[in-house]
Amino acid sequence: MRRRLEPGLVEVRASPIHGLGVFAARPIARNALVTYYDGERVSWDEAKARAAWVRASCTHMRSVAFGHEAIDGLRAPLPGRGVGSLCNHARPANAAYWTRDDVVWIKAARDIECGEEVLVDYGRTYWARHAPE
DSSP states (O other), X not given: OOOOOOTTSEEEEEOSSSSEEEEESSOBXXXXXXXXXXXXXXXXXXXXXXXXXXXGGGGGEEEEGGGTEEEEGXXXXXXXXXXXXXXXXXXXXXXXXXXXXXXXXXXXXXXXXXXXXXXXXXXXXXXXXXXXX
């Protein structure tokens, strides 16, 4: 699937939740593709090894291909990277992960107002069970 995002839909800036966040630069309609989760694709073994020596990276890994691969969002290609790895967690969230053709999209779960932070529910993930303490 080709990545078709509206230009100027989101912007990255400081978040009151944590570090940087993704914010709506204009209103985003429910079910719209907001951004995608980009980065280096690695095996689960490599993902576990990276999480062991860089604790913070566990919050930047997302699984694809039915658990056989992970995307390391800290190693996203530049320029023009998908900013999905910068979306912060919240419950309830206003956006959700959606995987299609091995692309991890972030899709609006409801209408998102201009200036509102785009938030996803990280859920109970592999990393919550296996990340080092």
